[in-house]
Amino acid sequence: xxxxxxxxxxxxxxxxxxxxxxxxxxxxxxxxxxxxxxxxxxxxxxxxxxxxxxxxxxxxxxxxxxxxxxxxxxxxxxxxxxxxxxxxxxxxxxxxxxxxxxxxxxxxxxxxxxxxxxxxxxxx
Numbered sequence: 001x002x003x004x005x006x007x008x009x010x011x012x013x014x015x016x017x018x019x020x021x022x023x024x025x026x027x028x029x030x031x032x033x034x035x036x037x038x039x040x041x042x043x044x045x046x047x048x049x050x051x052x053x054x055x056x057x058x059x060x061x062x063x064x065x066x067x068x069x070x071x072x073x074x075x076x077x078x079x080x081x082x083x084x085x086x087x088x089x090x091x092x093x094x095x096x097x098x099x100x101x102x103x104x105x106x107x108x109x110x111x112x113x114x115x116x117x118x119x120x121x122x123x124x
Contacts, residue, residue, distance in 0.1 A: 012055040012084050016069070019051040026051070053080040063090065 007013075015026050032038055033048065048054075049068065058064040065085065071078040085091040 010056060012087075014053045014055065014080050014083065016051055016053050021051050053078075055080050055084045 013030060015021065019026070021029070029047065029051070033040070033044070053072075054068045055065050055072075058066050065081045066072055066075070067078050067080045069078050069080060072081060082091065086093060
């Protein structure tokens with residue numbers, strides 16, 4: 001299932017995969033969060049951190065994105081950044097049939113009867 005996202009002011013907001021919110025809660029919170037007249041307290045910020053991943057363009061590095069999730073905070077590429085890079089056409093989805101072909105063609109998944117093991121591997 002593709003995560004839903006919203007874009008405003010240079011920031012993409014994605015609902016986290018472990019979020020407890022449904023679509024209506026997510027949309028309502030973003031409307032509340034985006035309204036400048038509402039005062040946000042510590043509980044609102046905690047809810048934002050637990051349920052929403054905010055992806056923005058990096059100020060320091062060209063054509064890079066940053067995320068507020070724990071992996072993104074370590075300056076590593078997280079799944080949220082990869083999704084936004086695909087949406088912005090900086091990356092492409094991998095060719096899955098070609099990947100499946102390379103995985104199935106390995107010796108581990110070779111068709112046919114298995115060979116006899118060497119004497120060192122057999123029980124006596």
